[in-house]
Amino acid sequence: MTTSDPSKKAGFSKPPRTTAPPTTPEEFVAGGVSEEVQTFPWDGLNNKRAIPLFNLRLTEYKAARLKYASDNSEFSMHQIVADATERAVNEIIEKLLKE
Structure with a gap:
């Protein structure tokens, strides 16, 4: 809709x-x-429970950096993106609630 x-x-x-x-x-x-x-x-x-939300589009540069971080740490690419997204969303919501 x-x-x-x-x-x-x-x-x-x-x-x-x-x-x-x-x-x-x-x-x-x-x-x-x-x-x-x-x-x-x-x-x-x-x-x-995680649900599919949207396809993530990254530049080749950013995708390579994400893959490198995942390959050389204990975190999956999905976990890195999900954690970063949660931090960013929390920050935005905090700002919205202060308005």
């Missing part, structure tokens, strides 16, 4: 804020609680 709405693209908008569900009868009658709870698209997703 393709969308042209930029607010729907991952990483380009702040996560939505929702009202916390009421926990007491009084809160229910009052229409919920006033504190806001931040939710994220990855809340509740499996973090143990």
Whole structure:
């Protein structure tokens, strides 16, 4: 499914804020609680099973460096790229949440 709405693209908008569900009868009658709870698209997703996401395109130079690093260390090319991606995504999300 393709969308042209930029607010729907991952990483380009702040996560939505929702009202916390009421926990007491009084809160229910009052229409919920006033504190806001931040939710994220990855809340509740499996973090143990890897899924195919996209094909990675690298220049020959970068691919050779990645292969060299993998061949001469205990890390696979996939592990090197996955670890670097996770660090970069965490950094971007931290910056987004500070805005």
